[in-house]
Amino acid sequence: RGVLEQVVWTDGTVRGGVSMKWMVLLDEILENDNGNYITLTKVKEIGQRVGMLSSEELEEALALFHSRGIIIRLTSSDTLRCIIITNPQWLIDKLSTVIRDIDLHQFDLEEISRAGLLADYQDIATKSIASRDILEFLWEHDKVDFLVDVMRHTLLLCDWVHTGEESFLIPSLLKHTPEPISESVVSEEALTCECRFAFTESFLPSGFFQSLLCLCVAHSSSQRTSFGSWGDQGVSEPVLFRNYGKIELESGLIIHLYQNVEEDDVSVVIEDITRASRSLSIIQSMLRKLNCEIMGEALCWETYVKDVESGLFVSYEEARLESLTPWFSAVDRQKKTITRSDLDLLSLSLSPENK
Numbered sequence: 001r002g003v004l005e006q007v008v009w010t011d012g013t014v015r016g017g018v019s020m021k022w023m024v025l026l027d028e029i030l031e032n033d034n035g036n037y038i039t040l041t042k043v044k045e046i047g048q049r050v051g052m053l054s055s056e057e058l059e060e061a062l063a064l065f066h067s068r069g070i071i072i073r074l075t076s077s078d079t080l081r082c083i084i085i086t087n088p089q090w091l092i093d094k095l096s097t098v099i100r101d102i103d104l105h106q107f108d109l110e111e112i113s114r115a116g117l118l119a120d121y122q123d124i125a126t127k128s129i130a131s132r133d134i135l136e137f138l139w140e141h142d143k144v145d146f147l148v149d150v151m152r153h154t155l156l157l158c159d160w161v162h163t164g165e166e167s168f169l170i171p172s173l174l175k176h177t178p179e180p181i182s183e184s185v186v187s188e189e190a191l192t193c194e195c196r197f198a199f200t201e202s203f204l205p206s207g208f209f210q211s212l213l214c215l216c217v218a219h220s221s222s223q224r225t226s227f228g229s230w231g232d233q234g235v236s237e238p239v240l241f242r243n244y245g246k247i248e249l250e251s252g253l254i255i256h257l258y259q260n261v262e263e264d265d266v267s268v269v270i271e272d273i274t275r276a277s278r279s280l281s282i283i284q285s286m287l288r289k290l291n292c293e294i295m296g297e298a299l300c301w302e303t304y305v306k307d308v309e310s311g312l313f314v315s316y317e318e319a320r321l322e323s324l325t326p327w328f329s330a331v332d333r334q335k336k337t338i339t340r341s342d343l344d345l346l347s348l349s350l351s352p353e354n355k
Helices: 002-010 020-032 040-049 055-067 088-096 109-114 118-126 132-138 144-153 208-221 223-227 273-293 316-321 330-334 340-350
Strands: 037-039 083-085 129-131 158-160 167-169 194-198 239-241 244-250 253-260 265-270 302-306 313-315
Touching (some): 020 040, 020 055, 037 040, 040 055, 118 132, 208 244, 244 273, 253 273
Antiparallel strands (some): 129 167
């Protein structure tokens, strides 16, 4: 409450706009929580008790408390809206039980064995795939749906549909490729259709590439919704490492992504040259989404595509103006790089209701 009172007196944007019942609401929230969080249902009851009769006023008050760091109020999904965090350290501790350096901070294998989850542990330790059961165990069955949704919407995990049971990819746990990428996983044939995203004017933040992989896997997984089952029209299971991924984004659309840390760039190789334009559009949409929603638009990059005839990279703008095949056609000159429908498609891919 002391923080809020100081804000009222020092911040011109809220001065005069905080009533006494907002102060009482905050006191009641902090007194009635369980030490870590409180449910929205409970907050609504408190709001009615202190005379806050409209949901709009309640949401406005919670938004203010969140903006000043007094609580954590997330609204990206119904699951997130239902829980208000009053102790941020609780959230950090819960997430760090999953996102960790397993070599340095090892799991308690005896407890895991007693819970019958050794196979699940092997999956998370070697494949970065976490079953619902092991997350329930690590989080002590405490607000698991909420925590999964927090990680999903911050791209710390995505749904993994290749195990036959509810599982999740934790991209931060991925290992590096055992060999140099150019010698092991990217075929010479595929190198004739490649684009690069150079972050030389800024930098490529730690974890950014893994978030990109997360978006790609989410988009790939969404294809199951379209086709109903994998079958002949489904997509293959991705091959993933910390610095590389082979992902079938859509049926027959296989891409290789790899990160060059020294050069601060991301390269994308498309196996089917006829799908180059579609692949480029999807990856550009994903980069824009990451920059807007995760990085606060702090990143900038240059896009280059390979001329399949000369083997040289040219800038995106130059390739678009020249309608360079297979990346562009004459029609593409009038199109924007990122479309609203592309970003809507990515949002749907991340929604658990569409899995």
